Amino acid sequence: MNPTYTAGILEVTYVVASILFILGLKMLSHPETARRGNFLAAIGMVMAIIATILFHKKDGEPIKNIPLILAAIVIGTAIGWTIAKRVKMTAMPQLVSFFNGMGGAAAALISIMEFPHVSPELIARSGMANGHVLAILLGLTIGTVSWAGSMIAFGKLDGWIGDLRVKAMKYVNLTILAILLGFIVFIMTRHVAATAELTHYIYIMFAVAVVYGVLFVMPIGGADMPVVISLLNSFTGVAAAMGGFLYNNQAMLTGGILVGSAGTILTILMCNAMNRSLLNVIVGVFGGGGQSAVEAGGTIREISLSDAAVLLSYSKKVVIVPGYGLAVAQAQHTCHELDKLLEEKGVEVRYAIHPVAGRMPGHMNVLLAEADVPYDKLIESDEINPDLPNTDVLVVIGANDVVNPAAEDDPSSPIYGMPIIKARDAKNVIVMKRGMGKGYAAIENLLFFNDKTRMLFGDAKSTLQNLVNEVKSM
Numbered sequence: 001m002n003p004t005y006t007a008g009i010l011e012v013t014y015v016v017a018s019i020l021f022i023l024g025l026k027m028l029s030h031p032e033t034a035r036r037g038n039f040l041a042a043i044g045m046v047m048a049i050i051a052t053i054l055f056h057k058k059d060g061e062p063i064k065n066i067p068l069i070l071a072a073i074v075i076g077t078a079i080g081w082t083i084a085k086r087v088k089m090t091a092m093p094q095l096v097s098f099f100n101g102m103g104g105a106a107a108a109l110i111s112i113m114e115f116p117h118v119s120p121e122l123i124a125r126s127g128m129a130n131g132h133v134l135a136i137l138l139g140l141t142i143g144t145v146s147w148a149g150s151m152i153a154f155g156k157l158d159g160w161i162g163d164l165r166v167k168a169m170k171y172v173n174l175t176i177l178a179i180l181l182g183f184i185v186f187i188m189t190r191h192v193a194a195t196a197e198l199t200h201y202i203y204i205m206f207a208v209a210v211v212y213g214v215l216f217v218m219p220i221g222g223a224d225m226p227v228v229i230s231l232l233n234s235f236t237g238v239a240a241a242m243g244g245f246l247y248n249n250q251a252m253l254t255g256g257i258l259v260g261s262a263g264t265i266l267t268i269l270m271c272n273a274m275n276r277s278l279l280n281v282i283v284g285v286f287g288g289g290g291q292s293a294v295e296a297g298g299t300i301r302e303i304s305l306s307d308a309a310v311l312l313s314y315s316k317k318v319v320i321v322p323g324y325g326l327a328v329a330q331a332q333h334t335c336h337e338l339d340k341l342l343e344e345k346g347v348e349v350r351y352a353i354h355p356v357a358g359r360m361p362g363h364m365n366v367l368l369a370e371a372d373v374p375y376d377k378l379i380e381s382d383e384i385n386p387d388l389p390n391t392d393v394l395v396v397i398g399a400n401d402v403v404n405p406a407a408e409d410d411p412s413s414p415i416y417g418m419p420i421i422k423a424r425d426a427k428n429v430i431v432m433k434r435g436m437g438k439g440y441a442a443i444e445n446l447l448f449f450n451d452k453t454r455m456l457f458g459d460a461k462s463t464l465q466n467l468v469n470e471v472k473s474m
Contacts, residue, residue, distance in 0.1 A: 006055040011250070013051035018254035020044030025258055031369040048251035049073070088330070092366065093229065093359035097154040100233050104146025107239030108206065111140035114246055115202050118195045129188045132246065133195070137184045139242030140202065141209050146235035148213025153228055156217070157359055164218035176212040180205065226356045226363070227270040231278070234263025266361055273355035275417040303454035305463075308430055309470035313345055315392035319384065321352045321421055322364045325398015325433065329460035332371040335397060338464055339373070341471045350377050352384045352394075352421045354402035381421045394426035396447075398433070398460050404445045413443060429453040432463055 020040045027037025053070075056063055063069070080099075087095045115136050122130060155161030166172075183205045187198055220228050237259025244253025271278050303311075312318055320339065326332060339349040351373065357364045365378060381402070388394065396403055403423040406413040423429055429452050447453055456463060 006057070010051050010055040013047055013055075014250040014254075017044035017048040017051075017251040020047075021251070021255050021258055025262060031365065031375050034369075044251070045255075048249075052249070091158070093225070093363065094154050094157045096360055097150045097157060097229060097232070100229070100236050101147045101150030101154065103236040104143040104150060104232075104239055107139050107143030107236065107243055108147060108209075109143075110243045110246065111136045111143065112202060112206065115140075116196050116199050120194050123192065123194065128190050128192065128195075128198075133188060134184075135242045135245040137187060137205070139239050139246070140205060141180055141184070142235050142242070143239035144206055144209035145213040145216065146232050146239055148210045149217040149228075149235070150232050152214050152217040153225065153232060156220075157225060161218075164215075166219070169215065169219045173212065173215055176208060176215065180208055180212060183208070224274075225359050226361050227267055227274070227278070229360050230263050230267040230270055232263075234260050234267060237261070237263055270356055270361060273419060274415075275419055300448060301454050303430060303456055305456070305466050305470050308454070308456055309467055309474060311428060311430070312342055312347070312393055312395075312467075313471055313474050315342075315347055317387075317391045317393075318342060318347050318349045319352050319388065319391045319394045319426065320349065321354075321394065321396045321399045321403055321423060322357065322368065323397060323399025323402065324358050324363070325400075326460055327358060327363065327367050328398065331397070331461035331464050332367050332373075334461055334464040334468060336368070336371040336373050338468050338471065339377075341468060345471075350379050350384065352381055353378050354381045354399070354421050357399060357402050382419065385422045385425070388422055388425040389427075391426040393428045393430060394423050396423060396429065396431045396433075397464070400445055401443075403447050404443070405450070406443060406446050409446065415443065423447055424450050424452060427452070430456055432456045432458070432460055434459060 021044050024037040024039075024041030024044065027033040027040065053063055053066060083095065083098075115133075118132060118136070122132060152161060183201060187201055190198060192198060217228060217232075237256045239256070241253055241256025241260055244250070244256050267278065318339075320335065322332070322335070326335065342349050351364075351368060353364050355361070358367070368378060369375070399421075401407075401415055401418075401420075403421050404413075404415060405420070405424055407415045407418045407420045408422075410416055424447055429447065429450065431448060431453055433455065435457065448455065456467075458466075
């Protein structure tokens with residue numbers, strides 16, 4: 001086949017794939033179109049892979065080792081498909097971190113493999129200080145940090161890695177980051193005939209980047225994990241874009257840019273939702289401090305299932321605030337059953353969604369979408385807050401920090417200034433919890449001691465099921 005013709009097919013395929021990536025990302029913004037958007041983006045990726053295998057040429061030579069490439073694709077597809085099908089909804093944040101880390105690892109491996117093969121002609125013409133070498137070094141650094149950080153985030157989310165909160169850690173991290181930047185400058189200012197003479201520095205950079213990725217995430221508390229996941233996701237996108245530059249691959253470049261920019265925007269939105277700067281998230285310690293239960297001066301009041309059922313059934317407006325406890329109990333379907341029962345009795349039921357509820361961005365939206373809760377019933381916190389004084393009952397299910405009045409009342413609290421769902425403005429508040437455990441920020445929730453609040457202790461799923469039975473019997 002004519003080389004010009006095959007090159008044209010490849011370029012057109014990359015353009016079509018890039019368009020599908022953009023359309024897919026756009027459709028992911030709404031639960032009703034998200035599945036279709038994910039499918040379109042997947043089609044774009046399949047097209048790009050097939051076209052690359054069939055038509056890509058380097059120095060006039062087609063791609064070699066195609067059987068090995070196909071075998072790797074089959075094995076990776078089987079592993080990814082199996083993991084995704086078996087994962088529980090509560091483990092979705094861990095899955096996102098794990099898959100994101102794999103993307104960073106792939107980008108780092110590309111850089112490690114490509115560095116020794118930088119063209120000697122390019123080095124002779126422009127030295128080591130050229131865009132090709134810079135893309136390799138940035139891809140290696142950012143991809144490795146994303147991989148190592150994502151693996152630590154996976155462990156922290158899964159509960160087998162704790163926080164490492166040392167005051168000097170931020171200075172250690174800044175020092176390591178300066179060392180990484182120093183390596184980049186050092187390598188790009190060397191005068192060598194070929195990159196093979198500097199390959200050992202690449203492995204040292206890789207090791208240093210692994211250390212930085214680990215120490216970068218270790219001090220960050222659970223309440224900040226949605227922000228960190230978004231940030232690491234943007235890192236992976238940028239690292240993938242570096243690979244697109246290396247191979248002059250428009251599809252890879254577009255995909256990386258989309259992931260990087262979307263992750264960055266989402267990170268900024270998450271920080272705004274917490275009223276904190278990104279620097280404060282990264283180097284700050286989010287947890288501990290604030291008023292104690294004694295200082296709050298309140299007492300805990302409980303409510304029985306029958307009283308809760310009566311209160312909900314004879315209300316006009318009910319708002320449900322879901323949190324990670326709902327996800328842990330896998331109670332989203334039972335919760336939706338309750339809201340349908342109440343609506344049959346003429347009660348208006350809506351869900352108040354805080355941007356950082358759960359353990360990853362959009363966690364509650366995904367959780368409730370799985371239970372077929374209509375999207376128009378999911379209301380962002382800043383939109384529903386003005387209507388809470390007119391709400392008869394607000395039900396908190398497994399949420400904690402996102403409804404804590406300390407964010408508004410207690411300047412000594414680590415969450416002070418964070419926008420919250422103003423649960424205490426409702427006429428009545430029912431809090432469903434296993435016990436009096438604290439949230440990710442490890443502080444007392446002053447809402448529990450409010451005069452309007454009644455506690456309904458127990459596992460969220462069993463409690464909701466019993467509540468459903470009580471409502472049905474009325």
